[in-house]
Amino acid sequence: MNKWSKNQINTVFAAVSSWGLDAFDFFLLIFVISDIAHTFSVTNKEISLAIFITLACRPVGAIFIGKMAEKYGRKPVLMANVAAFSILSGLSAFAPTLTIFLAIRCLYGIAMGGIWGVASALAFETIPSKAKGFVSGLFQAGYPLGYLSAAVVYGLFFDHVGWRNLFLIGTFPVFLVAFIYFFVEESSVWKQAKNEKRQNLPIIPIMIQNWHICIFAIILMMCFNFFSHGTQDVYPLFLKEQHHLNTHTVSIIAICYNIASIIGGISFGTLSQKIGRPKAIIIASFFALCAIPLWAFSSNLVLLGLGAVMMQLMVQGAWGIIPIYLTELMPHNTRAVLPGVAYQLGNLLASVNLPLQVYIAETYGGNYSIALASIAMMASICIMLLMFFNIKRASSLISI
Structure with missing residues (x-):
């Protein structure tokens, strides 16, 4: 990074922080599912709908906010987007009923859906x-960094302030808006396109024209979202309810596997620059598959923690390649919109993950191990197959 300009460093910092702080607000919820359920006198399964709604609404944000970024610029739209999800996180703290809480999380999902595409572009x-x-891995590492931050905040403050005040802490990312305004410049690529008056085509015709790429990308992202959410979202609940661990222990384990996630994302992102995106994804997915027995079925606390670290090192290792991989797949004049849309549509298809895992666990008498292992196994195998059958075409993209 010695040859990087100050603006390049600031831009990467802003992009990673935007995605990481967005994830921070999202993951606060997964640590307090049972506590919110107690507050509203409902079941964990009903609260898990908040996760489903958030994920299901993200494609709306990806399309709408992404188009705004193509029209008005990356910088102002990113600023508005960060402010929106920060405010909505804070509003979650004041929800008097479950219905209002779910409505706020719906709006939050729309705001969350825009960040990935705009910040990465x-x-x-x-x-x-x-x-x-390297930047692909670093950018995607923002997601586990957000998870890590949520785990730290949960471990330090939850027993003292309760779940509502945790969401008030979730308004902190709004301060990033000032940093972007003063220290980040608009994309030179976007400014050049504006000066040349290039017309951005409507999203639907572009998707139809590139239908084979879009279908592949959406299916791949569905598998990847099952891969990540299937190994992350229910895990704190698994540790608390099946292993009866306290707040402090759950937080420590989450911190450890999120540190591993950050290392994995950066390492495999960098590796993909040398051996190709698909090969690096296959390697990470294979070792994630190997980690399942230790991660889901260990009874010893140390082995359970080790399995969690191994799993997230590989899951986020594979994910670290995705931002640049999706960007390289798409036509140049759609890269603020189409990668994010493909990501979020795949995410929509996988948004049933948490309710599905809770249902599987309840079907097997509260056994979350089966729910975790089944989703993780299917997702990792499907990702490897998709990369294997696409490897010749995808490998050629590394030179882009």
């Missing part, structure tokens, strides 16, 4: 081309 349009693999 701003970053990749600013950085040196040789740094794409």
Whole structure:
């Protein structure tokens, strides 16, 4: 990074922080599912609908906010987007009923859906081309960094302030808006397109024209979202309810596997620049598959923690390649919209994950191990198959 300009460094920091703080607000919820259920006198299964609604609404944000970024610029739209999800996180703290809480999380999902595409476009349009693999891993590492931050905040403050005040802490990302305003420049790629008056085509015709790429990307992202959410969202609940661990222990385990996630994302993102995106994804997915027995079925606390670290090192290792992989798949004039849309449509198809895992666990008498293992196994196998059958075409994209 010695040859990077100050703006390039600031832009990458803003992009990673935007995605990480968005994830921070999202993951606060998964630590307090049972507590919110107690407050509203409902079951964990009913509260899990908040996760489903958030994930299901993200494609709306990806399309609407992504189109705004193509029209008005990456920088102002990213600022508005960060402010929106921060405010909505804070409003979650004041929800008097479950219905209002779910409505707020619906709006939050729309705001969350816009961040990934806009922030990644701003970053990749600013950085040196040789740094794409590294920045892809670093950008995606923002997600487990957000999870890590949520775990730390949960462990330090929950027993003292309760779940509502945790969501008030979730308004903190709004301060990032000032940093973006003063220290980040607009994408030169977007400004050039505006000066040349290039017309951004409507999203539907572009998707139809590139239907084979879009279908592949959406199916791949469905598998990837099952891969991540299937190994993350229900895990704190699994630790609390099946292993009866306290707040402090759950927090420590979550912190450890999120540190591993960050390392995995950056390492495999960088590796993909050397061996190709698909090969790196296959390697990470294979070792995630191997980690399932230790991660889901260990009875010893140390082995359980070790399994969690191994799993998230590989899951987020594979995920670290996805931002640049999806960007390289798409036509140049759609990269603020189409990668995010494909990501979020795949996410929509996988949004049933948490209710599905809770249902599987309840069907087997509260056994979350089966729910975790089944989803993780299917997702990792499907990702490897998709990468294997696409490897010749995808490998050629590394030179882009």
